[in-house]
Amino acid sequence: MTLEAEGNSKVTFSDLPVSKAVAWVGKMPHHSTLTFGGELNHPTYLDIPSFYLIAKNDRIIRPEMQRSLVDAASELRESPIMEYDIPIGHFPFISQPGMVVEVVRKVASEIL
Amino acid sequence: MDSLTRKPTIVVVPDSFSAPYFYNTFISQLTAHKYDVVVADLSSVGGKAAATMIDDDQAIQDVTSKVAGESKDIVLIMHSYGGVPGTESVHGVTKEEREASGKIGGVVALLYVTTFLAGPGKSLGSTVGEGAGVPDYVKVEVRRAFTSIPHIILSLVNLDFRSVFSLALCPS
Numbered sequence: 001m002t003l004e005a006e007g008n009s010k011v012t013f014s015d016l017p018v019s020k021a022v023a024w025v026g027k028m029p030h031h032s033t034l035t036f037g038g039e040l041n042h043p044t045y046l047d048i049p050s051f052y053l054i055a056k057n058d059r060i061i062r063p064e065m066q067r068s069l070v071d072a073a074s075e076l077r078e079s080p081i082m083e084y085d086i087p088i089g090h091f092p093f094i095s096q097p098g099m100v101v102e103v104v105r106k107v108a109s110e111i112l
Numbered sequence: 113m114d115s116l117t118r119k120p121t122i123v124v125v126p127d128s129f130s131a132p133y134f135y136n137t138f139i140s141q142l143t144a145h146k147y148d149v150v151v152a153d154l155s156s157v158g159g160k161a162a163a164t165m166i167d168d169d170q171a172i173q174d175v176t177s178k179v180a181g182e183s184k185d186i187v188l189i190m191h192s193y194g195g196v197p198g199t200e201s202v203h204g205v206t207k208e209e210r211e212a213s214g215k216i217g218g219v220v221a222l223l224y225v226t227t228f229l230a231g232p233g234k235s236l237g238s239t240v241g242e243g244a245g246v247p248d249y250v251k252v253e254v255r256r257a258f259t260s261i262p263h264i265i266l267s268l269v270n271l272d273f274r275s276v277f278s279l280a281l282c283p284s
Contacts (some may be wrong), residue, residue, distance in 0.1 A: 003129055007249030028129040029158030031193075035128065036237040038165020040196060040230040042203035045222055055226035061192065069229040069239070076232075081224075090226055091127070093191065097138040100225060104142060107187060108120055111221045 001031050011059040015089035015096065024094060045073055050081045051107050053092075053100065060090045082110070120185040120220060124151045125172055125194035125201075131157060148184070150175055154197070165235070168197035176205045176219060183216040187223055195227030196236050 003012075005025045012028075013021035050073075054066045067083075074080035084103050088096045122142060124135050132151040139149045152175045155167040172188075179186055185207060190198035199222070207218035228236045 001129075002251050004249040004251060011249070024134075027131070027134075029131060030161070031128040032156035032159075032161055032163040034162060035156045035165045035168060035193065035197070036240075037235050038169075038196060038200075039233055039235045039238075040200055041233075042200050043230075043232045044199050044202035044206065044219075045224075045229070048202070048206050048208070048219065049221040050224070051221065052224040052229065053226065058226045061226050061228065066226060066229075069227075070224075072231055073229050088226075090192065091134075092225065093124075093135050093138040097141050100138060101141045101145065103225075104122060104147070104187070104189065104223065105145065107221060107223050108147075111120070111187070112118065 001033050003028055012090050013095060014059045015057055015092075016094070024091075043073075043076070045081065046077055049111055050077075051103075051110070052081050052083050053103050054083055054085045055088045055090060055092060056085055057087055058090045119147050120187045121148045121150065121179050123172070123176055123179060123186050123188050124149065125188065125190040125198035126151065126154055126157065127191040128154075128193035129157060130154075130191070150179060152194075154194070165197050165200070168194075169200040172197055172201035173205060176201060180205055180207075180210060180215070180217045180219070185217055186219045187221045188219055189223045189225060190227055191225045192227055193236055195224050196230050198222070199230070 003025060005022060009018070009021040009025045013024050016024070052070045054063055056063045058066070070081050070083055084106065086099050086103065088099055092100050126132060126135065132153050135151050139151065142149050152172045155171050156163040176186055176188065188198055188202060202219050202222065205219050207220050210218040228239050230236060230239045
């Protein structure tokens with residue numbers, strides 16, 4: 001699969017300036033289509049502490065869908081997956097790396 | 113936990129279409145907080161067009177097994193698509209499983225970052241198919257090498273990709 005640059009830049013990097021968003025999508029390699037059909041055989045989030053960063057401004061996986069996926073997984077567990085709601089888009093590792101770092105630090109302190 | 117720093121090693125599983133270096137700024141900020149960080153290099157990104165989720169699962173497990181082999185605890189961070197092979201890869205590498213066989217270190221926690229959190233037996237395709245529209249910026253190309261293998265075409269169709277992506281036959 002490949003991604004059409006203009007449409008992709010508006011969703012994947014919706015929280016970056018347009019020029020930066022376009023530059024980043026231009027760097028995205030192709031991706032093997034088959035992977036999206038691979039089924040999960042080991043839902044390991046049922047077995048170990050799990051956390052989910054909900055990207056509230058994500059335009060690819062909408063926050064409502066993120067929450068419904070977390071809720072569904074939490075129902076299968078003894079305790080719910082802990083959620084962090086952050087106002088970020090789909091690729092915060094580039095657009096808001098500091099916000100993700102703070103969540104990582106919180107997770108690390110939770111599991112001490 | 114590393115006995116000196118009490119900090120887990122962070123292993124990052126990239127999104128689809130995403131090279132490891134996309135995470136460099138994030139990694140340098142974590143490193144400034146004294147975390148060791150390793151990024152998995154997914155087989156499906158920029159490599160073989162026929163790479164599968166299991167190929168990615170193995171690429172991730174190669175990384176986590178190596179880090180765990182150094183007696184380190186691991187927090188696995190998974191981004192978007194990376195949540196599917198990332199979740200799968202943890203099987204056999206959790207700290208609890210490793211300790212049961214007398215080993216030290218392993219995966220202690222999972223952090224999903226805006227991820228397609230697939231249910232048991234579900235794929236990204238079947239997870240998306242239940243709740244999302246058609247992203248018209250995704251172009252699925254079926255190359256000539258694929259068209260000579262009809263069962264792969266059939267499997268793509270069976271995965272309900274037509275409802276998710278526009279499936280276009282590419283003559284080249």
